[in-house]
Amino acid sequence: MSRRLALPVVVLCAVGLLAALALPFAHVAPNRLLSGEARSPHASMLALAWVVLAVTSWDRWPRGVSVACTAVFAVALPWLLAGDASLWLATARATTRVQAGFWAMWLSTGLLLLDRLRAWRPGWRVATWAAVVGVTVLSAAMGRFDGVAVVREFHAQHDAFVDALLIHLRLSASTLLIALVVGAPLGFQAWRARRTGGALVGVLAFLQTVPSLALFALLIGPFAWLARQWPALGALGFGGTGAAPAVFALVLYALLPVVRYTMAGLDAVPADTREAARGLGMTRWQLLARVQLPLGWPVLLAGLRIVAVQTIGLAAVAALIGAGGLGRFVFLGIGQGAADMVLLGTLAIIALALAVDLLFQGLLAWTERRA
Template structure:
């Protein structure tokens, strides 16, 4: 077996194990109680994963395309199959019953996603984006058509539609604000650290130390100082600046975001050839012109890679900001934990993961376009 076939064999084996050994669905009396496991399509799904393994471990030229296509079908088809099975189960039970997705479904769905990522790794960016967009379009079309309405997760979404959309918007605003502020502060700080050289280790070391502080502890530590500021300057409190809410949350998120921005700014500026800088100085450019016209354009791909890390990291960390009243998708995670409602937890968690993946894909596309630019 060659190296390229090994990931397929591992993921197909994981999918086969999940199909045969883990529950695909649960039937519960309501949204809070646990229920009985059901795996009505176990043998069919196991046969599908065996077929994936057979295609993926062959040396046929069309093997990778076939495996990627099968992974695409599994990602789109598993939720549809689960919804069909859920509809059959709900026909013979009480109206308050729910059908949550089981560990078997999530394991197979994750294996299919990883399999598609692996098979598309050598495909051009346009092909990768096209494959994921077509998959997203298929899932959205089926969702809007009501194909998944029998699943407990979708029923939870319909029950929480208004608060969910508000939380999603708040989460995006928190992440976007953090990214802008991290750029405004981090890029000049990175330029200064690169320019003076001696402060490089001090600045990066200090920001790295902040990364070791647990996010929940940092959010809690900021409540007191921000509450004091709002009390000392009532004008700040009048615009919503206080010990809880968005202000301390954004401040903490910016502190966590500064390290990758500064580090990648230093790396990007350092990647500009000395000959290019000397030529620019020879043309009479000032420091500001040199930075704006030469260093930033040439170092932009490196900085963009840092922004990609910041964006994904911020989307994840913003979930914790819910605990200090900042809102966001973390609200569903913590409310679900408090109520013992697993579907609410999954609703918030999956939304955060999906948002991070979409943002990561957008930054990958921007990075590919930047690297191709002459």
């Protein structure tokens, strides 16, 4: 058995160790707008924890031990901050904020857990991530993290946050549905006619190079003109700003992966399998519905997973053209100099993307098990 540390493990553990020793664990600020005082009360303990993670990630240890240690550490970091916040706020003014500073460590822990889970089956990966996220969310629901600044910001913005989350979900779901309805047939036609398909993929690849902010801005004029020409569209909320141009731009970005993965899914069916199906008398559409789609579905599902996560991230920019969503908190926080509001929007987008990614991983595992 190879007894060594893989390079990604070495890099992640080194980053985590440096973050524990050199970066502040938390900041204590007099209010939500001012910079806080850096504090690192657990530097030695956290550094020791990273050494333990590195040791248990050695190949001589069972993979389950490494996964368990990393998952526990991922849950323990916010718990440790919550305990510190309770102590520091007990004797502080009501406006005092305790802001997290362990983001580099937390990111390294998440990536390390992702690396440790790579060799496991999709079902076990989903279950492990669900356990980590579930414990953290349950702890937050029970009020464990109420002293942390970003959680206090969430309570202050609760109603606006829920509205923004629902809008973000609607934008992302609409984009995914339209991209699938439009992109899957385009991918099928591109697969059948390779020369034409190459030109189509080239055009869609070019659209990917256009900066998202520029594309959103370029669509304001044409959509405003359409709303003026057809007042019925304006009455339905169609205009230069809002959800319509936002969804259109997001669909343009989503089409390339949908088309490419549709083509890859159709190519995943061996040629002799297609010939055998034709030999049984299947028509082109019967072959597509009964053979190619069932066998290529896992590949297409993997493409939809990428599109969903990409769309959730890009939808944040849509807030700049009045579409709303979680990006509103990011840009409002930047404008007000409120780091807690920026973190609230950013962490919500990351959590939503991870949740959707876990959902698609679960669907993929279920599909593979049925197959």
